[in-house]
Amino acid sequence: MGRSLGVTRRGDTFHLRKRVPARYRDIEGRDTVWISLHTDSESVAKSKADRAWSQMIEAWEAKLAGDTEDAEARFAAAQELARVRGFRYLDVGKVAKLPPEALIERVEAVPAQADKAEVAALMGTVPEPQLTISKALDLYWTLAREKTFGKSEDQLRRWKNPRIKAVKNFVAVAGDKGIENITRDDMLDFRQMWLERIEGGEVTANSANKDLIHLGDVLKTVNKMKRLGLDLPLGELSFKEGETRTRPPFSTDWIRTKLLAPGALDGLNPDARGLLLGMVNTGYRPSEGATLTAETIRLDCDVPHISIEPEGRQLKSQYARRVIPLTGVSLEAFKEFREGFPRYRDSATLSATVNKYLRGKGLLETPAHSMYSLRHSFEDRMLAAGIDDRIRRDVFGHRLDRERYGAGASLAHVRDLLAGLAL
Template identity: 65%
Template sequence: MAGDSEDAERRFEAAKELAAVRGFRYLPAQRVAELPREDLLERVSVAKASHTGKSEKVRAVETAAVLGGVAQPPITVTRALDLYWQLAADKCIGKSDDQLRRWRNPRIKAVSNFISVVGDKALPDISGDDMLDFRSWWFEKLESEGLTPNSANKDLIHLGDVLKTVNKMKRLALVLPLSDLSFKEGEAKQRPPFSESWIRDKLLAPGALDGLNTEARCIVLGMVNTGYRPSEGAALTPAQIRLDDNVPHISIEPIGRQLKSRNARRVIPLVGVSLDAFKECPKGFPKYRDSATLSATVNKYLRANGLMESPDHSLYGLRHSFEDRLLAAGIDERVRRDLFGHALNRERYGKGATLEALQGVIQRVAF
């Protein structure tokens, strides 16, 4: 019944399922014809045997399924993106709504850009020239808009991810012309750390951050002596903020969202201005938990109020500043990597430093 459909995709999927029920993997007629004689005759025999007592239409559907008579409908780039969300669903497990949005949007953008340049082609029809045309379009865009090669390379990576995933999972066996297209990256631009004097005399000056809303201000102050990623701080739930423990600390865990890596799961003691900030916001930051506006809000405020140390600085510089202070204090690399959620370049042994020991380490560099 499913094979008796006007929908080409549904008809093809039904043919694959029916072939499997009859004990075969669906193959197009040309591939069936190339099978060893015994395998070919087995398919013919099964197709013939299934005709008994059935209507002509049903016999035709069964024969087409076993002998490869149903053409696979072409998958366009637009359709590939629709299929991709289903085929890559495992990548979404544990993502928050905001993480999911930030994961989906670049892929939607890349596909949209490609279609605007090349058209909504079927995947088998995408040629090497099409990909070079897309690359040329990006080259002109980089020059005219002053963008970095990274912008183009991300589009190429996301487009390739969509097309290669569909090609593999749908077993299309296409040779897609996706290699050797990336632009050479310049030296990565480093986000500079805030200097200790700037943090002390500017950011922590009385009233300097009062113009920020309470949650944004507390996230910023919490970052000063923890070095957490802004998104990690914003996502903290009340259960992860443990002010009543012997050593007040926060626990960064994959609750309602994915962490950047498995190493990102960690605990960080709270001291100094960061402890004070969490005492003011003991229930976390619901305003920013599922929102991507935190960095933009803070960066805009800091720039507008002369609190950026240079035009290249951003909120993330507080994380780098914390690491620089730990390094200058001679803190062991294992301890620094554990605090920052970074991987070690060797196997991890033992549980690492205790909360009490980490508290002492941070107090040495805290404001």
């Protein structure tokens, strides 16, 4: 009866006897294995047989995983194999410092016919893989995940790409070395690469500094969250930046006679045209307009308005959440697009599409102008109309340079003020 279950007595102890499955023949030299169940009771042996076989399978799977040239896979397999045998993986130095009884326990746990993988797992001789710069980036996405909460797919892509670019640029200069091996010379070489590009007119100091910031963010986050305790050589590397360039505003006359001229925007796809017109009298950021929906476009009320909310995306700041009354051509545009602009809701191509069209049609007031210039123009028109600073900042989603008191102006009052400057 015992043999039918694979349980059989050898001397005073019951064993589980099983043929080695074909899957494990390459990493197990025996055709048949005998696993001691450490009991002289047949009923106890039968109750332990399934668990013993499961552990054997786990050990073989761990060996299979370790049968690779990939250092991380080998190390992970050694950790798993040690766990299956009931131990935590320790490197050989720590194993050697164990109390005698703990060391003897590990030695005795090595099966009589153990191969190199099992000995290495229990004795800690599998080297821990080096945490390279590229591996640090892989870790960073998980360690910094709180920074991604609430981001849309497009926002997540735009958040990731600069960090991927920074790491790629650094690896091209210093190699994909372990982060503990990054030297001050590596960082200075990286800075020198950017200096040469700045001197050659390829990039601005601002672009170089962003790369340094993103690289530092990845390395410092991994160092902190993985408790590596490294003294990273990241200080005093930034470049002095020149005057910040801002997009100039469109003049009111240019908007009225060029952008809003009959037929001027007919060649734009409807969603892009609607978003541009919606921006004229609201000054929203293009990404804010693109994510508006039927729930945040509110026309059937006393004061038609849009509500900028963190719906499927992360707002630029806490002040960006706001309502903006609709007036003039912007109100007319939203009457046509009550459901929003699905074409651009999860796309980053809006500004590029609009700017290409405006440039091709000669509708940019100067080469420095862009779609975003409509936001600056709207702010200038509010300023020229003498609208209070608190109201301007509330409409624009900007921080107020003093404490906010009260709820601010009513939506109807703001609508009446903006109606006077609407185009």
